[in-house]
Amino acid sequence: MQRILVTGGLGFxxxxxxxxxxxxxxxxxxxxxxxxxxxxxxxxITSITGMKPDFHQFDLKEKEKVHQFFQQEKIDGVIHFAASKAVGESVNEPLKYYENNINTLVYVLKAMNNNQVENFIFSSSCTVYGQADELPITESAPVKTAESPYGNTKQIGEEILKETTTVSNLNGIALRYFNPIGAHASAKIGELPIGVPQNLIPYITQTAIGIREELSIFGDDYPTEDGTAIRDYIHVVDLAKAHIKALERLIENRNKEKYEVFNVGTGSGSSVLEIVKAFEKATNQDLAYKIVERRAGDITAAFADTTLAEKELNWKAELTLEDCLLSAWNWQKKIHENTLVE
Structure with missing residues (x-):
């Protein structure tokens, strides 16, 4: 049985x-x-699968602990999620993002090299494209100057991985996520932000259930049909399955290059107001919202061309926007019942 390390494995x-x-x-x-x-x-997780994963609690910025872990454990592949991920926060705290997102990646890759672990999946982001010149966005679209320190850490992370694969036995795939939303169908795991949500969907669900007074929509003066920003919202379970496909590609030596990049999205975009209306329709909940100033680091529109992932990974998003929003709402109701969040 292949043993896979998932860093940040208790996150969304x-x-x-x-x-x-x-x-x-x-x-x-x-x-x-x-x-x-x-x-x-x-x-x-255990209640869903019937299997309890091994768990180690420590900070990947602790270099020696990272190296000790790889010396002690037999690992066949790594999926690297551990990173700070809020665009707005990264603008205000850039050094936190560079330390947490870059140093930890370097330490993990060095430990893998030292212990002959060859398969690495990197959690990247469509933020590397900035505001793309053409939509939908293909993997050949130019990587632009990042709009935020968070986006820049993803660009630098990709460069580190690409350059490492050229001079080592490491094989890497960077998956450029668009906007993951939703929750597991069991409503046992989902997005669980600590403090005020930085992402749209948990803010919507927390507003609908009464934790937040109203949703803030950042800007209605974008050059889009309704003036609000457009994103490609993908169900987190579909996104998770893309990682399995990417891992299998590496383990079975089907990768065509030592470093490969794939977009992971649905191929279509929805505006913030369209999401609000779709949520209200799917859940029969009225949502209080207000328009506020644009947020630093936000772009107008981004949605994926997923042709390459469909062809090379044999992967395609299957769940609908309604599936995403209903599962997120069911998860929020379950949290509320269990008072997991104050």
Whole structure:
């Protein structure tokens, strides 16, 4: 049985990927420092799959601990999620993002090289494209000057991975996510922001259930049909499955280059106001919202061309926007019932 390390494995995307890995027959070990996640997620993963992943709690910025871990554990592949990820926060705290997102990546890659671990999946982002010249965005679109320190850490991370693969036995795939939303169908895991949500969907669900007074929509003067920004919203379970496909490609030596990049999205975009209306329709909930100033680092529109992932990874998003919004709402109601969040 292949043993896969998932860093940040108790986070939103990480936890869903752990579930898919276990259900696909992999032995999973998680490293997470719990800075943006909760230990209770481990039990909830176990209740879905019937298997408890091995768990190690430490900060990947602790270089010696990273090296000790790889010396002690037999690992066949790494899926690297551990990173700070809020665009707005990164603008205000750039050094936190460079330290957390770059140093940890370097330490993990060095430890892999030292211990002959060859398969690496990097959690990248469509933010590397900035405001693309053409939509939908293909992988050959130019990587532009980042709009935020967060986006820049993803660009630098890709460069580090690409350059490392050229001079080592490492094989890497960078998956450029668009906007992951939704929750597991069991409503046992989902997006669980600590404090005020930085992402649209948890802010919507927290507003609908009464935790937040109203949703703030950042800008209605973008050059789009309704004036609000457009993004490609993908169900987190579909995104998790893309990681399994990418991992299989590396393990089975089907990669065509030592470093490859794939977009992971649905191929279509929705505006913020369209999401609000779709949520109201799917859940029969009225949503209070107000228009506020644009947010630093935000672009007008981004949605993916997923042709390459469909062809090379044999992967395609299957769940609908309604599936995404209903699952997120069911998750929010479950949290509220269990008072997991104050």
């Amino acid at each position: 995307i990480g936890s869903h990927t752990v579930v898919e890995l276990q259900q696909a027959g992999y032995d999973v070990v998680i490293i997470d420092d719990l800075s943006n996640s909760q230990l209770s997620v481990l039990d909830r």
